[in-house]
Amino acid sequence: MRAINLIRKWMEDAGLRTWVDQMGNVHGRVDGANANAEALLIGSHMDTVVDAGMFDGSLGIVSAISALKALHVNGKLQTLKRPVEVIAFSDEEGVRFQTTFLGSGAVAGILPATTLEISDKRFHLGTFWLYFW
Template identity: 75%
Template sequence: MSPASLRAGNLIRGWMEDAGLRTWVDHLGNLHGRVEGMNASAEALLICSHLDTVVDAGIFDGSLGIISALSALKVLNVNGMMGKLRRPIEVIAFSDEEGVRFHSTFLGSAWV
């Protein structure tokens, strides 16, 4: 991954952890953040977007989805509501969704 991609991933990972999520990176480079809620065995609500972009994309293309999810979860965490969630929530920042690195789109989301 490029130095800029690594910096972006590290920044988002820090924000995920600050919001109270457990984080990891899968084999394709997707960044995951998860909170279990009250029922860890329930199906998780997935909130996903991507961090990469292309030259003519909108200013918030991709990243706004991840940042919005993290903002909402941070509020729940600060207000002590995270443990009251009825199911797990997982935020996934997809890797190479726009095909910038390998010139094949949807690599990150196809993995999940």
């Protein structure tokens, strides 16, 4: 939860509208000049594994937010021709629930409903995020 709140703060400081979806992905979006155009999605995942790359996941999130913050500071964020959305995906590495791509699978609409039956030591995945929201 601390990571989610920190990422949201960084996104809001970059001029993005933020929300957290039901799978725990953090979204930050700017609509730009044409809010109805297809959005460019950028970002990466928040979780990591032991002995992963030093910046695995986090660099993609920080780089995306930093690029948009530079545009925001220079007054050019709203002049983008299409929406841009930064997504910090949850549980991509499968550490918590022993299955991969939970966050991105949910966003892509390809997460099998049976995945919601998975449990860890404390929570059933289908009700995990409801506990926090």
